[in-house]
Amino acid sequence: MPGFSHSIGGETFRFADLRTLMARATPLRSGDELAGIAAATDVERVAAQLALADLPLKHFLTDAVIPYEADDVTRLILDGHDAASFAPVSHMTVGAFRDWLVSDAATSEALSALAPGLTPEMVAAVSKICRIQDLILVARKCRVVTRFRNTIGLPGRLATRLQPNHPTDDVKGVAASVFDGLMYGSGDAVIGINPASDNTGAVTKLLHMLDELITEGGIPTQSCVLSHVTTSIEVIEAGAPVDLTFQSIAGTEAANRSFGVTQDILQQGLEATRSLKRGTVGDNVMYFETGQGSCLSADAHHGVDQQTLEARAYGVARLYQPLLVNTVVGFIGPEYLYDGRQVIRAGLEDHFCGKLLGVPMGCDVCYTNHMEADQNDMDQLLTLLGTAGVSYIMGIPGSDDVMLNYQTTSFHDALYLRRVLGLRPAPEFEAWLDETGILASDGSFTPNPTPPALFKTSLPQMEHS
Incomplete structure (x- = not known):
């Protein structure tokens, strides 16, 4: 038969x-x-x-x-x-x-x-x-190296996305989280904000704030406001300073359409962002997030298992030569990954599949509060991913995202992983940390009691934003 x-x-x-x-x-x-x-x-x-x-x-x-x-x-x-x-x-x-x-x-x-x-x-x-x-x-x-203003994915390196989300997109609140993260050596993968509102005005305001901070501080990193790709295209056309264009993607055409995207739209985002020529060491300008269960939640799975569909999302991602891709592994909820054991296995599978396909894989090591999981499970996955050579993780104040209401990794978690495994930030970012005095003389990352000058000059300006 x-x-x-x-x-x-x-x-x-x-x-x-x-x-x-x-x-x-x-x-x-x-x-x-x-x-x-x-x-x-x-x-x-x-x-x-x-x-x-x-x-x-x-x-x-x-x-x-x-x-x-x-x-x-x-x-x-x-x-x-x-x-x-x-x-x-x-x-x-x-x-x-x-x-x-x-x-x-x-x-x-x-x-x-x-x-x-x-x-x-x-x-x-x-x-x-x-x-x-x-x-x-x-x-x-597997080694997948990408570049924009710094170099991500080199051996012996671990980058972080500094995620300074705020429930009302308050510029001063976002800036405070950015400064906090930078003091702990976080932010070399990207300073990336999930905006509470996807309207062009709010997105543009955040983009200008991040651009001002990065430019004035001479920080060799990139910013991203994680709006829909069509919003990013719109603000690019209006002259906004976009470093990276973001989009959530999935492993089927129907699921991507439920996200409001097609391959043609993603190509438009790639071309629009590259046209700005804002990179200094490379032109990888796309940032994608994925997650097991997204196709099923959109009733667009075609009877295919969620892990295979997740791998297919990486097949989509690699077409656009992204700087960053990460699986938001425990974010969708217990309907898709029930407990810590399933989340740990899924995170390692996703990282393995993405790297084999030549995709620059990171992971949002996370869970929601209604899952059978806790921070101990995340510590295990974080450590295993670090051993596996993950390109980057998330850095969020206190591990608790106050806008998206889920639990993930903190600035301190990144310090732990770097210390235990002897990992260092992206080389260009590490040099900046050294120059500003954030990086201690012995190479460790500890909060500096004296903020760099750029923090002192930037905070008053934020008050008028």
Whole structure:
């Protein structure tokens, strides 16, 4: 009969098609249970994983989880596949690919060369048969370096997004959080604000404030107001100082349309932002956020498991050569990732898949208050991601986002990870920290009792904004 099957202990498990096989092979998570596509038992899950391990990687080039004619993400993935880059592993099964990935033969250079030849479904499949240690080992070997005003993703470095959100977009409140974060060495990935309002006036006001601060302080970083891409295009056309254009994206055409975006709109955002030529060391100008469960929440999942769809979102992201991509791993809620255990596994899967695809992956290590998770779970995921070579994390005052009402990582959490693992900020930003006296003489990051001069001159100006 058509489909896939595998026998365990005299019982044969059959899977009707590739999307069913992928869903049944996925480690347990509440979103797939909600969608009615998860394995019914652990034995069925293992049978699906064994059947998936025997599947040739080439199969994913002829059997799409969402039909080619029905979805522009599928078309993007298959039309953009690089056969030459794929050639070194084209003879492998999913299981053999996993064995190669954890071997010494899979060097950083080999993985970088391979990335254009991998499809999201291939990397999602191999992640499903990986242990936690496999996800960490392989991701650590992947290096994806991007640049705008500084360099993100170098070995031995950990960047942070300084996230100074405010429930009313109050400029002075935002500025206070920015100054607080800078004093702890946070903000090299981006100083990025989720605006309470997406109207052009509010967005423009915040953009000008951040531009003034970065320019006056000579800070080698970039700013972003995380408005909708169409709002960013509009304010660019009006002359606003946009460094990075942001957008939430997903792994299906229908889910992206629910976000109000298409591939053409994203291309317009890329071209508009690059036209400003505001970068000093590079022109990676896009910032994308993703999250497992977004397609299901939009009723746009096509019966595909949420982890595979998340990997497909990275296939969309890499088309636009972003500076930053991060999975907001625990933000959507317990309907999709029920507890700390599921969040930890999902965060490591996402990071692994994004890095294998050549995407500059960060992670918002976070949870909502109605999940079966707490800050101890986040400490575990944070430490594991740091070991895995995550490009950046979030830095928020006190770990508590007062505008979005969720729990994430603080400026102190970034200090912890840098200290424990011997990691440093982006090199250009590190030099600035040293010049301003924020960085201690021994290289540690401790609050400086004397604020740099730029803080003293900027605060009074903010009062008139």
